[in-house]
């Protein structure tokens with residue numbers, strides 16, 4: 669089976685083109701190939717599929733085999749694959765995801781792709797829809813959450829997938845490896861959650877570390893960066909456009925007031941291509 673390996677800000681993915689390859693069990697394949705010792709290594713697998721609603725369909729599976737609704741760094745890699753490997757000649761196209769139909773646009777300078785800007789759609793803010801229990805259809809802004817005997821203030825946002833944003837004094841010092849899994853599996857989140865630990869540097873710059881649902885600590889999270897941008901506005905900490913500094917690079921996130929859509933811009937790079945026994 670042929671595959672390609674991609675990364676966006678160090679969040680890395682194995683991509684399989686299902687127009688050409690046949691995968692019988694998407695979840696089992698993801699668990700197997702994401703293993704960094706016995707497999708290819710990756711934070712998830714992106715499957716390129718046909719769609720009857722959009723130009724293409726993307727499905728994303730985490731390292732533990734769970735399927736996520738959406739992946740921000742993944743959709744930029746997905747878009748670049750479609751362009752670089754000749755599946756489309758368009759610079760902007762539609763992609764069906766578990767978070768609806770999203771629109772990536774390639775940024776091309778002097779014939780070279782320099783990045784991808786994605787219209788990530790509207791954030792979902794109603795507690796029940798994120799989902800977070802105990803808040804009905806209200807927004808969940810700076811609400812208490814107790815984890816391992818300590819109370820934190822959480823702001824919850826869905827970008828198709830659930831996010832819990834915790835603003836902290838010092839993101840580098842936050843004990844993410846000790847606490848991340850307890851946020852992910854907290855009873856407040858019926859579908860588990862991704863959690864972002866965010867230090868505000870100023871109104872246009874934040875530092876974010878992430879514990880991802882189904883993948884633990886990763887070097888970056890695109891949907892998490894978007895959720896952070898939205899949470900920064902909802903809590904009055906940041907402007908509508910912010911640069912998010914991640915362990916593996918930087919993303920720009922803008923929550924547009926006129927459309928209510930979130931736009932994410934950042935890199936997507938091919939690491940290598942290969943073949944594996946399917």
Ligand SMILES: N[C@@H](CCC[C@H](N)C(=O)O)C(=O)O
Pocket residue numbers: 679712728730735736737738739740741742829830862880881882883886888889890891892
């Ligand atoms: N890294 C991704 C998000 C991948 C899915 C996530 N782990 C989930 O289960 O929701 C991103 O860049 O958005």
